[in-house]
Structures are given as structure tokens and as C-alpha cells.
Amino acid sequence: MIRVAVVGGGAAGFFFAANAGRAQGIGVEIFESAAKPMRKVLASGAGRCNLANSLEDIEGIISNYPRGGGFLRKVFRAFSPKDAVAWFERHGVKVKTLPSGKIFPEEESSALVAEALEREAVKNGAKISVNVCVSRIEKSAGGGFEVFGGNSKTGGENFFWRFDAVLLCCGGFKDGALRRSLEGLGHTVSELAPALYALKTSPRFPNLSGISVRGAMLTFKNENKRKAQGDLLFTFKGLSGPAVYKLTSFFAREFKRDGFKADFFADLMYSQGSERGVSEFFRSGRASFGARKILNLRPECIAEKLWLEILSLAQIPSDRVFAKLSSAEERRIAGYLTRMPFKSEAPDGGEVVTCGGIKNSEVDFSTMQSKIVKGLFFAGECLDIDGLTGGFNLQNAWCTARVAAAAISQKL
Numbered sequence: 001m002i003r004v005a006v007v008g009g010g011a012a013g014f015f016f017a018a019n020a021g022r023a024q025g026i027g028v029e030i031f032e033s034a035a036k037p038m039r040k041v042l043a044s045g046a047g048r049c050n051l052a053n054s055l056e057d058i059e060g061i062i063s064n065y066p067r068g069g070g071f072l073r074k075v076f077r078a079f080s081p082k083d084a085v086a087w088f089e090r091h092g093v094k095v096k097t098l099p100s101g102k103i104f105p106e107e108e109s110s111a112l113v114a115e116a117l118e119r120e121a122v123k124n125g126a127k128i129s130v131n132v133c134v135s136r137i138e139k140s141a142g143g144g145f146e147v148f149g150g151n152s153k154t155g156g157e158n159f160f161w162r163f164d165a166v167l168l169c170c171g172g173f174k175d176g177a178l179r180r181s182l183e184g185l186g187h188t189v190s191e192l193a194p195a196l197y198a199l200k201t202s203p204r205f206p207n208l209s210g211i212s213v214r215g216a217m218l219t220f221k222n223e224n225k226r227k228a229q230g231d232l233l234f235t236f237k238g239l240s241g242p243a244v245y246k247l248t249s250f251f252a253r254e255f256k257r258d259g260f261k262a263d264f265f266a267d268l269m270y271s272q273g274s275e276r277g278v279s280e281f282f283r284s285g286r287a288s289f290g291a292r293k294i295l296n297l298r299p300e301c302i303a304e305k306l307w308l309e310i311l312s313l314a315q316i317p318s319d320r321v322f323a324k325l326s327s328a329e330e331r332r333i334a335g336y337l338t339r340m341p342f343k344s345e346a347p348d349g350g351e352v353v354t355c356g357g358i359k360n361s362e363v364d365f366s367t368m369q370s371k372i373v374k375g376l377f378f379a380g381e382c383l384d385i386d387g388l389t390g391g392f393n394l395q396n397a398w399c400t401a402r403v404a405a406a407a408i409s410q411k412l
């Protein structure tokens, strides 16, 4: 029997234990620092669990990982997101696919996903120890590993166990003893930063909370002129939606280095051709609706409340008729439509994954085994891999864990 310590009872840890156990000659013990395992799985997709994405073309899938996607090619060839979804269906979680490609349990319940994983892990003979924080992993003189830990409530390091192999799947890395221990074994943890969050902004428009703009483009004002395109959602404290998630994901490290402060502007008319779309709006408005009040005529992609806000920002009198708009007034409206300025102030919740982790080049992705320490395996978010919203993060956890399970089952 190969004894494997699983450090972290989250998505990857449980998928591993549900796929490797007694039948493969593997004895699994999961160490989880929280009182309840799989907290992130339960919280995922606001309790609905967007467990995967329906994209099947590998290049298309990996383009949704701002970091580490290329390393997942091998993993997805061995065990694809589609295979992961089929696994859940075989184990009692029927799924549905939304037009966006997001896959959810049919009953939109993350608890069903967690229950299936725990049931299979227990069936496979996994031992689950909660409230145990692993602080250190060391190579044992006689081969294998010594794993040190303590009660996560009382602190300290008062337990010690021997294992033949270790799967590290502790989720997003934090600075601390475990990180230092991995570095002591020769591994590198790349620069860490939160990714994939909404933004508190200035200005903010609480009255517009819930209003979205289809296909907006966000552009940094600095010399890099970095961009992110997608739907934009006004929130009580700032901005959210796919465009903001892309911005805070692709530029996660830049945001953190700058204390989350960045100047950017939103092109709300990007889906209508930006300036060209604005000119066309004014041209057809003047030609066909010259006598109409400007507040009663707006571009197709702009919701009524947002239009009123833009007219107020541009200081357009509410009774101005279309034909009487001055060119200076048109320019002010066009400015807010295509270059609405924002300053980000801080993250404002959201999916939140960690950018950064164990350096991918130190891992053999055909087995998920460390290239530096034989018998040490990695899976999930502890690697320098993170995806956009859409199920990409959980499918990273499932698929890397499954490849590790297969490799250990083959006694690698």
C-alpha cells in the first residue's frame, strides 16, 4: 500500500481521493486546515458551482488561462474537462450547459458536487482529518516524507506523520511556514497576487447598480494601454462583470504592485463601433428625430438610467432637442460614451483566485510530479495557473488531480 498525504481538502484534494484509493493500492489521508472541507467548492458560482466549461478545443480552453494554460495541454489531453464532467455525471451529478458554455449541476447546487466527491473519497477508503494545518513537509532519511502539522485552532506544530508520497493541493499560496518548507525542498513560488475580482472605483454610480453594457472595452490610461473586453456591470461600489474580471486577471500582478490603483476608461460603445457608432447615432438622430428630446433617444447598447447619467455628466439640459445639440455638447456626450473615466481603488469581492504559485517549469505535467523532489505531486490552484471565470479554475483542479491520481496508481 502506497500511503499518500493530501495537503488540502478542497476541489483537487477530494477529486484525487475520489479517483485513487484502496482499489489502486493507495491509502489516502486528507489534511484540511478548516473545520469543514471544500469551502471554496461550496461557495463556487455563488453556491451553484460552475464546475467546468463546455469548450472542447484545447487551444481554445487554454486561452482562458492568463497564466499556466500552456502547461495544461498535456493534462487536458490525458484527462479533459469533458472527462471531468462525465465523471460527475457517472457519480450522480447531472449537469446542464448554459449558452455561455458554463456548466452547472442541473439543480444548481454546489453541495451536490461536494457530496459526490466526499462520498467517493470515503468509499475509496480516504481518511479525512479536519482542523489540521500542515506546516512543513520534509524528505525522510529512509525514503518518503515526514509531514508536520498542528491543530489549526490552537496553532503550533504538534503532529508528525510518515508518508510515501505527498500531493500538495493547498489552493492559493500564502506566505508562511508551508511556503518556506516548499522553498526549502528546492521549489520556487512565483509572485503571488489576487486575481479575478470586481473593483471599487471612483467615480461610482450606486444608482446604476445592476445595469450592464454589452461588449464594453476597458483600457488602462498608462503608457501600456492594456485592454480587456467583455460585458461590464455597474455595481453599488464600482464595476464588475467579465470585462473587469479579465482586467483584474490578466493584469493581476500589475494591479497588486500599484496598490490596486489604476486609471482606466470604459468604451461603452465598443460593440457599436466606438466613435464611428457614436457619429452614426448623432447623424441618424439629427436626420430622423431632430425634434425629439435627447433624453428620449439613446444608443441601442445604453440602458435608459445610464443614458440619463451620461447626459447629466455631460451637462446637457434635459429639454435639449436632438437638432439643437451643439457640437461641443455632442463631443462631451461622445467622450463619456467612448472614454468614460474610472480610477480603481480596491478589490470588491468576486471569484478571487490566486495568481502565482509553484513554478510550472518545476513540475512534470504528464504526472504532476515535482521534477525536483520525487514523490511530491501538485494539483490545482497552488500551481502558477489561474483561469478566467467560466469554470476554468475548477476544471484545472479536477484535471490536474486526476493526472496525479493516475500517475500514483501506476506507482510512479
Ligand SMILES: Cc1cc2nc3c(=O)[nH]c(=O)nc-3n(C[C@H](O)[C@H](O)[C@H](O)COP(=O)(O)OP(=O)(O)OC[C@H]3O[C@@H](n4cnc5c(N)ncnc54)[C@H](O)[C@@H]3O)c2cc1C
Pocket: 007, 008, 009, 010, 011, 012, 013, 031, 032, 033, 034, 037, 038, 039, 040, 041, 043, 044, 045, 046, 049, 050, 051, 052, 132, 133, 134, 135, 169, 170, 171, 172, 178, 350, 351, 352, 353, 379, 380, 381, 382, 390, 391, 392, 393, 394, 395, 397
Ligand atoms: C467565492 C468563489 C467562487 C468561485 N467560483 C468558481 C466557479 O464557479 N467556477 C470555478 O471554476 N472556480 C470558482 N472559484 C475558484 C475555485 O473555487 C478554485 O480555483 C478551486 O477551488 C481551487 O481548488 P484547489 O483544490 O486547488 O484549492 P481549494 O479548493 O482552495 O482547496 C485548498 C484547501 O486546502 C486547505 N489548506 C490550505 N493550506 C493548508 C494547510 N497548510 N494545511 C491543510 N490544509 C490547507 C484550504 O483550507 C482549502 O480547503 C471560486 C472561488 C471563490 C473564492
